Amino acid sequence: MNEFCVELRDVVKRFPTPEGSEVFAVDHVTMQIKNGEFFSMLGPSGCGKTTSLRMVAGFEWPTVGEVYIEGEAMGRRPPYLRPVNTVFQSYALFPHMSVAENVAYGLEMEKTPKYEIKRRVGEILEMVKLSGMERRKPRQLSGGQQQRVALARALVKHPKVLLLDEPLGALDLKLRKEMQLELKALQQEVGITFVYVTHDQEEALTMSDRIAVMDHGRVLQIGAPVEIYERPNSRFVADFIGETNFLSGEARAIEEDRVTVYIPSLKDELVGAKAAPVNVGDQVVVSMRPEKIRLASDRALPQNCFSGIVLNTAYIGSDTRVIVDLGGAPLAVWEQNKISTLDPEAYYAPGEQVWVVVLPENALVLQDV
Amino acid sequence: MLRKLREDRSFQGAVLISPTLLFMIGLLIIPLLLTLVISFGSRAPDGTVIYGFSFDNYVRLSGVRTECDNGKSLCLDPIYIQILSRSLSLAFNTTVLAILMAYPLAYFIARAPARKRNTFLFLILVPMWTNFIIRVYAWMMLLRTQGVINSVIGWLAGLVGLHFTPFEMLYTQGAVLVGMVYEFLPFMILPIYTSLEKIELSLYEASADLGARPFRTFLRMTLPLSIPGVVAGTILVFVPVMGTFIVSDLLGGRQIVLVGNLIQNQFLIARDPTFGSAASLMLMTLTLIVTYFYTRKFGFGEEIVTA
Numbered sequence: 001m002n003e004f005c006v007e008l009r010d011v012v013k014r015f016p017t018p019e020g021s022e023v024f025a026v027d028h029v030t031m032q033i034k035n036g037e038f039f040s041m042l043g044p045s046g047c048g049k050t051t052s053l054r055m056v057a058g059f060e061w062p063t064v065g066e067v068y069i070e071g072e073a074m075g076r077r078p079p080y081l082r083p084v085n086t087v088f089q090s091y092a093l094f095p096h097m098s099v100a101e102n103v104a105y106g107l108e109m110e111k112t113p114k115y116e117i118k119r120r121v122g123e124i125l126e127m128v129k130l131s132g133m134e135r136r137k138p139r140q141l142s143g144g145q146q147q148r149v150a151l152a153r154a155l156v157k158h159p160k161v162l163l164l165d166e167p168l169g170a171l172d173l174k175l176r177k178e179m180q181l182e183l184k185a186l187q188q189e190v191g192i193t194f195v196y197v198t199h200d201q202e203e204a205l206t207m208s209d210r211i212a213v214m215d216h217g218r219v220l221q222i223g224a225p226v227e228i229y230e231r232p233n234s235r236f237v238a239d240f241i242g243e244t245n246f247l248s249g250e251a252r253a254i255e256e257d258r259v260t261v262y263i264p265s266l267k268d269e270l271v272g273a274k275a276a277p278v279n280v281g282d283q284v285v286v287s288m289r290p291e292k293i294r295l296a297s298d299r300a301l302p303q304n305c306f307s308g309i310v311l312n313t314a315y316i317g318s319d320t321r322v323i324v325d326l327g328g329a330p331l332a333v334w335e336q337n338k339i340s341t342l343d344p345e346a347y348y349a350p351g352e353q354v355w356v357v358v359l360p361e362n363a364l365v366l367q368d369v
Numbered sequence: 370m371l372r373k374l375r376e377d378r379s380f381q382g383a384v385l386i387s388p389t390l391l392f393m394i395g396l397l398i399i400p401l402l403l404t405l406v407i408s409f410g411s412r413a414p415d416g417t418v419i420y421g422f423s424f425d426n427y428v429r430l431s432g433v434r435t436e437c438d439n440g441k442s443l444c445l446d447p448i449y450i451q452i453l454s455r456s457l458s459l460a461f462n463t464t465v466l467a468i469l470m471a472y473p474l475a476y477f478i479a480r481a482p483a484r485k486r487n488t489f490l491f492l493i494l495v496p497m498w499t500n501f502i503i504r505v506y507a508w509m510m511l512l513r514t515q516g517v518i519n520s521v522i523g524w525l526a527g528l529v530g531l532h533f534t535p536f537e538m539l540y541t542q543g544a545v546l547v548g549m550v551y552e553f554l555p556f557m558i559l560p561i562y563t564s565l566e567k568i569e570l571s572l573y574e575a576s577a578d579l580g581a582r583p584f585r586t587f588l589r590m591t592l593p594l595s596i597p598g599v600v601a602g603t604i605l606v607f608v609p610v611m612g613t614f615i616v617s618d619l620l621g622g623r624q625i626v627l628v629g630n631l632i633q634n635q636f637l638i639a640r641d642p643t644f645g646s647a648a649s650l651m652l653m654t655l656t657l658i659v660t661y662f663y664t665r666k667f668g669f670g671e672e673i674v675t676a
C-alpha cells in the first residue's frame with residue numbers, strides 16, 4: 001500500500017476572470033497526506049482551499065501538476081470513478097429523498113445488494129445518531145441533523161478519503177464545538193483519512209493531526225498543530241494562527257539559533273530564537289505570543305527586559321489581558337490569574353509602570369515579508 | 370377601518386383578494402351560472418333561448434337519438450363523442466410532444482452560463498410578440514400545397530431532375546398537431562426551465578461524487594426534481610389545447626372538428642346557444658376530470674419536495 005493516501009504534486013489551478021485575465025486559485029501546491037490522517041487545510045477566504053479539495057474530488061482538474069490518490073495519478077478522471085467522497089458545505093442533500101434514501105444512494109450506484117444496503121444504512125445512521133429519522137425528508141431536519149446525514153451519506157461508501165469543505169460552517173458555535181469532537185472521534189473510529197477545509201484556526205488546531213496553512217493559493221507551512229503554533233515559519237502563519245505581537249527590527253548578530261535584533265522603537269536590542277532563515281542585516285520581525293510574555297515590577301533580567309506603561313486591562317476570568325504601551329506601540333500580554341484574590345493591588349491598572357520580560361525562546365525571529 | 374386593516378389578518382386577506390374576487394364573480398362565476406341555466410333551455414326558431422328545464426341538449430351530446438325509425442326506437446349517433454375523443458387525443462398528443470421537445474431545450478438553457486440564459490429565454494418569447502392568429506397563418510403559408518415547404522422540396526427535386534407531387538399537409542390532423550405544439554411550446558418550456566434552474570449545482574456534484582454517472586444522475590435526481598415543472602407545463606398546455614378552435618379551424622379546415630369548433634359553431638353559425646352551452650359545460654367537466662386525476666397522481670409538484 002502506498003504511504004500517501006492523497007498527494008498533490010506541484011499543482012496549479014488557474015481560472016479565467018471575466019475581465020479577461022487569469023487568477024491563480026492554487027499556485028504550485030504540493031501536499032502529501034498520510035493514510036488515516038486527519039489533515040486540515042487552513043487559510044483565509046479565497047486562499048484556494050476549496051479549489052484544492054475540489055481537484056481531489058474531481059470537480060476541477062489541475063491546470064498543471066497532478067493529483068494522486070493511493071499512488072494513482074487521477075488525470076481527468078471524473079468524480080464518480082474516484083475512491084473519495086465529499087461532505088459539502090451546503091450539505092447538498094437530495095431534497096426529494098428521505099434520510100435513508102439519501103444515505104443509500106451511493107451504495108445503490110455501486111449495485112450493492114438490497115439487504116446489505118439496508119444493513120449498512122442502518123449501521124451508519126446509528127453511528128451518527130440518526131436512528132429513527134430514516135423516513136424524514138432533509139427539510140424536516142435541523143442544520144446539525146442535516147450535517148450528520150451528509151456525513152453518513154459519504155461515510156457509508158467506506159471511501160479511502162473523506163473530503164470535508166467547512167462542514168460545520170453553517171452551525172452555531174455550541175453545536176460546532178460538539179460536532180468537532182464528534183467528528184474527530186468518528187474519524188478515529190472508522191480510521192478513514194479526512195481532508196478537512198476550514199478557515200477557523202481553533203477548529204483546525206483541535207481536530208487535526210497535521211495542518212497545511214495556505215495563503216494566496218500557496219502552502220506556507222505544513223505541520224502538526226503544535227509546530228504550527230509554536231514554530232510558525234513566516235509572519236503570515238504566526239499572525240493567522242492564534243494571537244501574537246510583532247516588533248520590527250534589524251538582525252544584528254546570529255549565534256547558533258539565537259538572533260540579536262535591534263528594535264528601533266525600543267532603541268534597544270532583543271535576543272530571540274531563529275525560527276526562519278535570516279542573515280545579519282536582514283529586516284526581521286519578532287513574534288511574541290501574549291501568553292508567553294511576563295510582566296514584572298522591576299528589572300528582572302539584564303537583557304530582554306523593557307519598560308512600559310499599562311494602557312488598559314481586561315479581566316476575563318482565567319486571564320487578565322493587559323495592553324502595554326511599549327515604545328509607542330501597544331503590546332498585548334495575557335497574565336494568568338494564578339491566585340484567587342479580590343485585592344485590587346494584585347492586578348495591573350492603567351497608568352502603572354511595568355517591565356516587560358520575554359525569554360529568548362519565546363521571541364521568534366522571522367523574515368519580514 | 371385603517372386600524373382593522375393593520376390588525377385583522379383575515380380582513381387583510383379579504384382586502385387583498387377582493388379585486389380578483391369581484392372580477393372573477395362578475396366575469397367567470399355569473400357567466401358560468403348563466404351558461405348552466407341556458408344549457409337546460411331550448412332553442413327558439415329565431416335563435417333565442419326558451420328557458421326551461423330539460424336535459425335534451427345533454428342527451429343529444431351523448432349521441433342517444435330518439436327520432437330514429439320515426440321515433441319508435443333509440444339509436445346511437447357517436448358524432449359528438451367522436452369530437453370529444455378527438456379533442457382529448459389531440460390535447461394528449463400535443464402535451465406529450467411539447468414535453469419531449471421542451472425538456473431538452475429547458476435543460477440546455479438551465480445548464481447554460483447564467484449570462485446566456487436570459488438571452489435564450491428572450492428568444493423563446495420573441496414569437497409571442499406576434500399575434501396568435503398571424504402565427505397560425507404563417508403555418509398555413511408553410512404547409513399549403515403551393516406553400517413554402519412544398520416549393521422548396523419541389524425546387525430541390527427539380528434540380529436533380531425528379532418529378533415531385535406536392536404533399537397534402539394543410540387540413541390534416543398532423544397540421545393541427547404541429548400548430549398546437551408550436552403555439553403552446555413556450556408554456557411548457559418556461560415552467561420546466563424554472564424547476565430545472567432551481568436545482569443547485571452542488572446536487573449534481575454530490576450525485577457524481579456518490580458514484581452516479583451522468584445518466585443515472587438524470588434519472589434519479591434531475592428528472593424527479595423537475596416533475597413540478599412538467600406538471601405545471603402539462604396543465605398550461607393541455608387545458609387550453611382542449612378549448613382552442615382557431616388552430617384547428619385554420620390548419621384543420623372542415624375536416625378536423627374539435628370541441629372548441631363545435632361550441633363556436635353552435636353559437637355563431639347554428640345559432641343554438643343552448644346546445645353550445647351544454648357542450649361548453651361538457652368540455653369544462655371533462656377537462657376538470659382529466660386534470661383532477663392527473664394532479665391526484667402527480668401532484669401539483671411541490672409535494673415531492675415537502676411531503
Ligand SMILES: Nc1ncnc2c1ncn2[C@@H]1O[C@H](COP(=O)(O)OP(=O)(O)OP(=O)(O)O)[C@@H](O)[C@H]1O
Pocket residue numbers: 015016017023024025026043044045046047048049050051052199
Ligand atoms: N470557478 C471559478 N472561476 C473563477 N475563479 C474562481 C473559481 N473558483 C474559485 N475561484 C477563485 O479562486 C480563488 C480561490 O478560491 P477558493 O474557493 O478555493 O477559496 P477558499 O480558500 O475556499 O475560500 P473560502 O474560505 O472563502 O471558501 C478565489 O480568488 C476565487 O475567486
Ligand SMILES: [Mg+2]
Pocket residue numbers: 049050051
Ligand atoms: Mg471555500
